[in-house]
Amino acid sequence: MQTILVLRTTRLECWPQKLVGINDFARRHAWHLQIIDCTTGTGQVAPLLAFWNPAGCIVEADGAASRLRPRDFGNTPVVFLDHSPEIVQEGASVVRHDSARIAHLAARELLALDYPAYALIGWFYPSYWMQDKINAFQDILSLHGKTAFIFRPAASDQNDPTALQRHLQSWLARLPRPCGIFGVNDAICELALSAAVSLGLSIPEEMAFVGADDDALICEVTTPSLSSVRPDFRKTGLLAAELLAERIAHPRAPARLCVVPPLRVVRRLSSRAFQRLDPMVKTALERIRRDAADGLRARQVLDAFPCSRRQAEIRFRAATGHSVLEEIQDARFARALELLRNPDIALSAIADRSGWPSSLTLSRYVRKRLNQTLTQLRAAERHNSTAATACAPRPTRKTTEPRTPSF
Numbered sequence: 001m002q003t004i005l006v007l008r009t010t011r012l013e014c015w016p017q018k019l020v021g022i023n024d025f026a027r028r029h030a031w032h033l034q035i036i037d038c039t040t041g042t043g044q045v046a047p048l049l050a051f052w053n054p055a056g057c058i059v060e061a062d063g064a065a066s067r068l069r070p071r072d073f074g075n076t077p078v079v080f081l082d083h084s085p086e087i088v089q090e091g092a093s094v095v096r097h098d099s100a101r102i103a104h105l106a107a108r109e110l111l112a113l114d115y116p117a118y119a120l121i122g123w124f125y126p127s128y129w130m131q132d133k134i135n136a137f138q139d140i141l142s143l144h145g146k147t148a149f150i151f152r153p154a155a156s157d158q159n160d161p162t163a164l165q166r167h168l169q170s171w172l173a174r175l176p177r178p179c180g181i182f183g184v185n186d187a188i189c190e191l192a193l194s195a196a197v198s199l200g201l202s203i204p205e206e207m208a209f210v211g212a213d214d215d216a217l218i219c220e221v222t223t224p225s226l227s228s229v230r231p232d233f234r235k236t237g238l239l240a241a242e243l244l245a246e247r248i249a250h251p252r253a254p255a256r257l258c259v260v261p262p263l264r265v266v267r268r269l270s271s272r273a274f275q276r277l278d279p280m281v282k283t284a285l286e287r288i289r290r291d292a293a294d295g296l297r298a299r300q301v302l303d304a305f306p307c308s309r310r311q312a313e314i315r316f317r318a319a320t321g322h323s324v325l326e327e328i329q330d331a332r333f334a335r336a337l338e339l340l341r342n343p344d345i346a347l348s349a350i351a352d353r354s355g356w357p358s359s360l361t362l363s364r365y366v367r368k369r370l371n372q373t374l375t376q377l378r379a380a381e382r383h384n385s386t387a388a389t390a391c392a393p394r395p396t397r398k399t400t401e402p403r404t405p406s407f
Contacts, residue, residue: 002055004031004244005048007038007068009060014213014233018081021237022058024344029245031055038068045072056244059083077247079240084128088255093243095258097231099132102262103182105229106210107140109265110180113208113273117176119149121168121183121192124158133184133212149175153188161191168195177206180271186211186218186228193222193270209270225268225286234342236260258391263338280305280312281319285327292331293355298324329365332356340378347374 006022008015019035026033034052038044038059045068049057057076059068061083070078070092079093088094110118120137123130138148151171157164172195175181183189189211196207203209203224211219214230239258246253265271268289269282284301301324305312316324335354339345348359356362363374370377 001030001032002248003052004033004241005052005054005057006033006035007057007059008035009038014215014231015060017233018060018237018240021234021239022241023237024234025238025241025245031241049073049076056248058240058244075251077244077251079244079247081236081240082129085257086128088257091255093247093255093257095236095240095243095260097129097236098259098261099129100136102212102229102231103133103136104140105262105265106182106212107137109210109227109229109267109271110182110208111140111144113178113180113204113271115178115180115208117149117179118146119151119175119179119181121181121188122150122152123184123188124153124155130184133182137182148182149179151192164191165195165198168192169199172196172201172207173199175207177201178204178208179206180208181210183209183211186213186215186226189228190218190222190226193224193226197223204269204271204273208273210265214266219266219268220290222270224270224282225289227268227271228266230263230266232260232263232341256391263341264334278315278319281316284316284324285320288324288327288331292328293335293353295355296328298328301328328355332362333365333369336362337377340374347378350374 004026006019023033025031034054036048054076057073057078058081059078060081061068068080070087070090079095080087081094082096083092083094085094085096107118118141120134122134134150141148151168153164153167157167168191172192181189181192183192189209193203193209196203196209201207209226211226211228212231214228219226219228239260243256243258269286272285284304287301287304288296299309302309302312302316305315307315313324316327320327332355336350336356339350339353345353351357351359351362354362356365359374366372366374366377372380
C-alpha cells in the first residue's frame with residue numbers, strides 16, 4: 001500500500017469536499033492517505049518526507065503552502081490544489097477552479113435582476129484567482145454595456161474588523177442603487193452584506209449579493225441568506241489524485257494544468273427579488289431551500305402562515321409566480337442533479353437523499369420536465385462536467401487588470 005501525504009492548509013467547509021474526491025480515488029487504488037496540517041511553510045516539508053517516505057504528495061496551496069514550490073519536494077511527485085498556474089512551468093501539475101467561469105455565473109445571476117449598477121468586492125491580498133474573477137466579471141458586464149465599481153480592502157483591515165466594516169459602509173453608501181454586488185468569496189461577501197444591512201438597506205431590493213464557494217457555514221447563517229457560486233470541490237480533489245497517480249507512474253510525463261468548472265449558483269434570498277415582497281413568503285422560501293431534501297411537504301410550509309392554507313398559497317403564488325409544491329420540487333430537483341454527478345451514488349438512493357417520496361416520483365418528474373430517464377440525465381450531466389474540465393500541459397497567458405471605475 002502506497003502512502004500519500006495530503007498537506008492541508010484550511011479548515012473551511014470546502015476542505016472535506018476536496019478530501020472526499022481524493023479519498024474516492026485512494027480507495028480504488030489502495031492508497032493510504034496521511035493528512036497533515038501544513039502551517040509553517042517550506043521548513044516543514046523535508047522532515048515530513050523523511051519520516052513518511054511517501055509515494056507522492058497533494059498540497060492544498062493556500063496560506064503558508066502558497067510559498068511551497070516543486071523543488072521543496074525533491075524527487076517526490078507532487079500535485080498542487082489551487083496554486084498559481086505558473087508553477088506548472090516548474091514541473092508540478094496543478095488542479096484549480098475556473099475562477100473566470102465562477103465570475104460568469106455570478107454576473108449572470110446579478111444581470112438577471114436588470115439593475116442599473118454593479119460592483120465587485122475583492123480580497124485582502126492580490127492573487128491569480130481574484131484577478132481572474134475581476135477580469136471575467138468586467139468582461140461580461142462590458143458585453144451588456146455596463147461597468148463594475150471595485151472595492152479592494154486594505155491588507156491591514158483583515159485583522160481589524162471594525163475598520164473593515166467602516167470602510168465597507170462608506171463605500172456601499174456611495175454606490176448607485178439598486179446595485180448587484182459580487183464578492184470574490186463568501187467570507188468577504190458576507191461582511192459586505194452585513195455592512196449593507198447595518199446601513200438599513202433592503203436586500204436584495206436595493207443591493208443584491210452573490211458570493212463564491214457556497215460555504216454553508218457562512219451562507220446559511222447570514223441574514224438574509226447569501227447566494228453563492230458552488231465550485232466542484234469533490235471533482236477538484238479527484239482530479240488531483242488522478243494527476244498524482246499519473247506522475248507516480250510516469251515521473252517524466254509533462255506537468256499539467258487542469259481547470260475545473262463550477263457547478264451552479266445556489267440562489268438564496270440575497271439575490272432573489274420579487275415583484276411583491278411578503279415577509280412570510282421569504283421565510284417560506286428559506287425553509288424550502290433548507291429542508292426540501294429532508295422530505296418537507298407543502299402543507300408544512302403553508303401551515304406556518306398566519307392564515308388559511310388557501311390564502312397562504314395565494315400569497316406565495318402572488319410573490320413567486322408558482323406554487324409551494326413547485327418550489328419544493330425545484331429545490332429537490334437541484335439537489336438530485338448534484339447527486340447525479342457523483343458516480344458512487346446509486347440511482348435508487350438519489351430520490352431518498354434529495355427528498356422525493358420515491359424513485360418513481362423523481363423519474364416521472366424528470367421525464368415530464370426534460371423528457372429523459374434518470375439514466376440518460378446522469379450520463380448527460382457527467383458528460384457535460386467532463387467536457388467542461390480543461391487540462392493542458394502549460395498554463396494560459398497571464399491576464400492584466402483593466403481599468404475600472406472606483407470610489
